Amino acid sequence: MPFVHAADTEQVLDAYAGAFVASPHGIPSRFRNGAHEFFEQLDWFRREDCERLPEELAWARRECPVVPSGFDGGQYVVTRYDDLRTVGEHPEIFSSTTPGVQHVPVALPPLDLDPPLHRDFRQFLNPYFSRSFLSRYLPRMRELADSLIDGVIDRGRLEFVSEFAIPFTAGSLARVVIDDDDPDRMERAVQAVTGVATGDPSAFERVAGAAAEILSERSAGPAGHDDVLQSLITARVGEGRPLTLDEQLGVVTVLLLGGLDTTRGAIAHIGRFLAQLPGFEQRLRRPEWVRRDLEEILRHASTVSVMGRTVVEATQMQAVVVPKVNARWELQSVGRPEAGPNQVLVRVHACAICGTDVWMANGTLSFREFPLVLGHEGVGEVVAVGAGVTQRKIGDRVGIPMVQKRCGKCDFCREQHPNSFVTAANCAAPILTGVNVDGAHAEYIAADVDGTVLLPDAVPYELAAPTLCAGFTVWAGLRRAEVKPSGRVAVVGIGGLGHLAIQYAKAAGYHVTAVTHSLGKRDLARQLGADEVVTDGAGLKAAGGADLIMHTSSNHAAVAGAMEGLRPWGKVVMMGIATDEMTLPALPLVSHSYQIIGSAHNGFEYLAEALDFVARGAVTPMIEVFTKERVAEAYEKAANGDIRFKAVVTY
Template sequence: MQEMKAAVVPEVNAPWELRDVPMPEAGPHQVLVRIHACGLCYTDALMARGVLSYRPFPLVLGHEGVGEVVAVGPGVTERQVGDRVGLPITQKPCGRCAFCREHHPYSFVTANNCANPVLTGVNVDGGQAEYVAADESGTVLLPDAIPYELAAPTVCAGYTVWAALRRADPKPDARVAVGGIGGVGHLGVQFAKAAGYHTIAVTHSPEKHDLARELGADDVVADGAELKAAGGADVLLHTSPRHETAIDALGGLRPWGKLVLMGISADDTFPLPALAVTSHSYQVVGSAHNSPEYLAEALEIVARGDVTPMIDVFPKEKVNEGYERLINGQLRFRGVVTY
């Protein structure tokens, strides 16, 4: 049996180790992808630390893998050798449960509602490896112009924030605020500006103000009071796992405004100011990728250069250094491992 290099998480809270492991083969309706790059996501950290648990350790994580199809299994019709593809988290639903019988598009909603989904880098091995075997329907074609290192974070972080903006469905003259200028938020500012909206960055970090303007923000404010003084927002994209900042920023949301939540946190409580929500007819919307068409759109926007993920790149031999920088908040802004 052939072997490959993979980043293995041997046990909860353990350092990631680059190990030799058996190389997978493409089964029926599967493709074998030679991974060129894989992003580091905070969801990976939650699984590595045991906060989220879907299968026993050891784990090979990674749901932001991108690479080239090098082999196809029996029955494959949608992909061919040489295709450049990404591997988003939702690889395949079970197709048999009550949720699947409603024929929803693949998204993270599918991951959370299907009775037995296949989730890349979650309940099956993911993209932090030299090769991944995945169902052909769990891959997305990459535009020719997008480099692998920029495609990787777009497969999750870029997908997340673009799908949230599309779900908010702002009017053409809307004002869009982005709360949290981090790994997801720095992309949110760029996507909102690329879509033509008046864009406001909301950050408590003074050192990020100049960067937010460089990313395209028309205004930069520190909190909800400053957001209101700057003219308010029709849509607030909350990208941070810190929910208290979203509650504060509601003070700057205009009447009939929408608060869109996409940050994942171990704290599942979200105390809303009921009077404000009711009296201003606010909408609070959850967003979880929503539809593969939005991933395709996000990839095209990055491919044409309108949005550029800011990344720290690590060779596979330094994958644990990348992970450590992720959990210590030292990435600026997304980590990508090359294989």
């Protein structure tokens, strides 16, 4: 389908480009600055641009194969063969139905159709463009060529496009598309088609008029023809309906629009090669030339500059990218993931910022190269399921915690432990959301179905997100400590984990003492459910002591101090991530038979329980919600410890 209109020989020959355009919903900001100026300013209909195009396309194929252009409100120019194939083979994403490079106000089936209707049209049209069918027009085309040559032969020279390519193409195509018995009307049709070929603005109307006249005559009379027009009357498309008049005339229009410039251009190229290449004429005169050489000419000197598609399904998404260590978190446009086998694609609604995210962003922990897309407290809705997925369906509300998949074959995996942070630390090749693969600080995430958990309906996304790591962490720690019913639990540190630990311990029926130096948090601790609030170990002891101390911060000294209030056979459960050394009093460990326990999620069953508490309203994470546009601020505040108590980013 030609989009470049060229009036004379030189222009036709210059029009070659061979690119492909798909209009996007927007140009990704990532490309804006680095984009090549040529493409930003590109006008497909400007001659100088067409001249530079081959060279610029070569640059793009090397440096930026899908290059944004500012043409017509913003388009991508897709330059590599493989990408063109992808675009062409996915009409559900790259649709033909919306106007492309050149907006034509009428329907142009099948050019502007997507499957399945597109297939229906091609099915009835294809036979009329087969070699064997078209060969019936060969004698007339020879006649036409002879008479055109006869007209100029005495002159010894000709303007090849206007005196041969256009009249020959128009005369032949008029025959193929509008094959009428009435010689006068046929002559009018040829004149009108020639008008189209030379850019006469009223010509389309005259073609449509002639076609409509013939169509209506033939519809009324007996069927006696076998040609394109007749097929427009007899064809059935969609659910077996006939074509509308608009569709019938649209096909006629697109055949002329599609056939005239292209064939004229191809013939012009052949004319040029004949004039310039010694021996070319001899090659063309060989009987088998058509299949081989014509295809080669079309490949080498294409008359189609560009094809248009409109992106109807987003292929990009906004994601939070941490460009390098300690850098500002940025919202960027990146490729949207797809659900692979055994994966689900989740439209993320919210993702909380975890202390571990801060540590990865500031380089304290490192699992992969920057740039990073973090986030292991993401929740959202399943919008697509990959092959083999049976446990989840579109519409399910899910969370994607950190441990997405274990390798399944290392020594650790062979022992069949439940998935948990212990898996993350011990499996030889685990897949860890937001750690060694992209996380959920993004609009979409594709995750292994077994690495997702169903969310109870009653838990809003904003509250589910911090439960995926923080809530999970403290509840799993409490469960692992196995405190006796009616036991006494002390929570040291009232922060992201601690404020949840108080609530979970209280909801589980324990007597809860909050240990905090911060006067400002005393009232809060009580509101969260603490029975007592003390400042240190002596206070804890005076208040009756504790069977369990929950170490929820990185302040080891505070915990060591609080152990003064730990009762005989008491336990300390450590849940916060720290990379330094911890010093504990040695003697009471033995004399009081203490247990020091580490806890690291320990299994998804504790996450399910943790979510149930939130669903019942027994535990409510304290959150500060940020829109994704404010993610940089959310991170700054989280990194500085200024959030009460969990930053949740919505997407």
